Amino acid sequence: MKSPYVGNLIPNEVATVQLLVLSKEIRQKKTGESYLTLHLADRTGEIEAKMWDNVAEVIDAFQRDDFVKAKGLVQIYQNRVQFTVYKLRRLEDHEVDLADYFPCSERDPEEMFRELRGIVAAFADSNLRALFDAVFSDAELVRLYKMAPAAKHIHHACRGGLLEHVLSLCTLSRLVGSHYPQIDVDLLTTGAILHDIGKLEELSYARSFGYSPDGQLLGHIILGLRLLNKTFDRMPDFPPRLRTLIEHMVLSHHGELEFGSPKTPMFAEALLLHHLDNLDSKMDAVRGALKRDRQIEGEFTNWIAPLERVLLKKEYYLRPPAPAAQPPAASVPVETKPAPSTPFGEKLQAVLESQK
Numbered sequence: 001m002k003s004p005y006v007g008n009l010i011p012n013e014v015a016t017v018q019l020l021v022l023s024k025e026i027r028q029k030k031t032g033e034s035y036l037t038l039h040l041a042d043r044t045g046e047i048e049a050k051m052w053d054n055v056a057e058v059i060d061a062f063q064r065d066d067f068v069k070a071k072g073l074v075q076i077y078q079n080r081v082q083f084t085v086y087k088l089r090r091l092e093d094h095e096v097d098l099a100d101y102f103p104c105s106e107r108d109p110e111e112m113f114r115e116l117r118g119i120v121a122a123f124a125d126s127n128l129r130a131l132f133d134a135v136f137s138d139a140e141l142v143r144l145y146k147m148a149p150a151a152k153h154i155h156h157a158c159r160g161g162l163l164e165h166v167l168s169l170c171t172l173s174r175l176v177g178s179h180y181p182q183i184d185v186d187l188l189t190t191g192a193i194l195h196d197i198g199k200l201e202e203l204s205y206a207r208s209f210g211y212s213p214d215g216q217l218l219g220h221i222i223l224g225l226r227l228l229n230k231t232f233d234r235m236p237d238f239p240p241r242l243r244t245l246i247e248h249m250v251l252s253h254h255g256e257l258e259f260g261s262p263k264t265p266m267f268a269e270a271l272l273l274h275h276l277d278n279l280d281s282k283m284d285a286v287r288g289a290l291k292r293d294r295q296i297e298g299e300f301t302n303w304i305a306p307l308e309r310v311l312l313k314k315e316y317y318l319r320p321p322a323p324a325a326q327p328p329a330a331s332v333p334v335e336t337k338p339a340p341s342t343p344f345g346e347k348l349q350a351v352l353e354s355q356k
Contacts (some may be wrong), residue, residue: 007044009074011081011097016071018091020101024064034059042101045292051085056204058088067091080294105160109146111161112284119170123186134231152209154306155284164191165280172276182268191273198224218247224250253277286311
């Protein structure tokens with residue numbers, strides 16, 4: 001296990017850390033010399049870094065998605081933690097444990113997948129149970145389903161994040177779907193499990209999270225539909241109209257054409273799936289944004305682009321105000337005793353009194 005992690009770095013201390021390079025930019029000082037702007041990370045978080053000196057020695061030694069060992073000073077700059085790198089070298093893969101570098105769901109993926117299979121086994125509709133038996137008969141798909149993130153950045157952006165998101169949606173589907181008599185909860189839950197299945201092929205997550213070539217060109221909605229069609233083609237007895245409903249839920253789950261859905265939701269379960277998906281993703285985006293916020297002080301985060309707002313740090317806001325500084329205690333006059341009387345003193349006092 002590596003040490004320290006980004007989440008344990010202490011400002012104004014020199015640290016030696018092993019981190020994954022999320023981005024690398026070569027910039028120029030006013031003098032014309034090069035410096036590096038880096039975005040580094042491990043499983044506990046991310047940190048911005050600058051390397052001002054000795055850049056020529058390392059500028060070609062590492063690239064994005066490489067692991068590096070860096071020594072430098074942790075500082076606070078413009079109310080954010082920043083790492084000023086003094087020395088840096090590229091690490092070989094055998095020198096690192098990948099589990100130290102990638103954010104993972106706090107839940108065990110095997111346990112989550114067993115829970116998902118239990119949800120499917122409880123379906124009243126035998127056609128839907130048979131569909132998932134066929135989907136999960138693909139061992140490679142199951143392996144990817146257990147480890148895939150739900151997104152690159154916005155929500156559930158961690159290994160196992162897709163499965164965590166799906167299970168959350170399954171819970172919401174049963175809670176909210178049962179409130180409306182017209183909702184087929186099994187069908188709604190089927191949409192919850194399958195709506196993002198194209199992300200298995202859209203996203204790349206061997207190191208930092210990114211997009212595959214197919215993901216860039218087609219997107220997860222089309223990739224998901226293509227994957228499902230392969231499964232349906234192996235099930236000639238599957239009801240064709242039920243198949244169409246499931247395909248429509250996958251196509252329409254983003255809700256609006258401008259958000260990437262080829263179709264808008266056209267029946268109750270599809271519309272409810274869209275709103276539950278949006279709710280769950282937004283709530284996790286809030287959680288993640290607050291967790292990753294790099295502002296050291298202040299009641300609000302930086303601007304959160306996916307949410308189009310800043311967020312109130314509620315716990316910070318509700319903290320009891322610091323006690324007001326107490327004024328210094330008034331000085332108490334010290335009672336002084338009169339000097340002992342002497343014959344000369346008595347005569348001097350009499351003279352002074354006579355001159356008043």
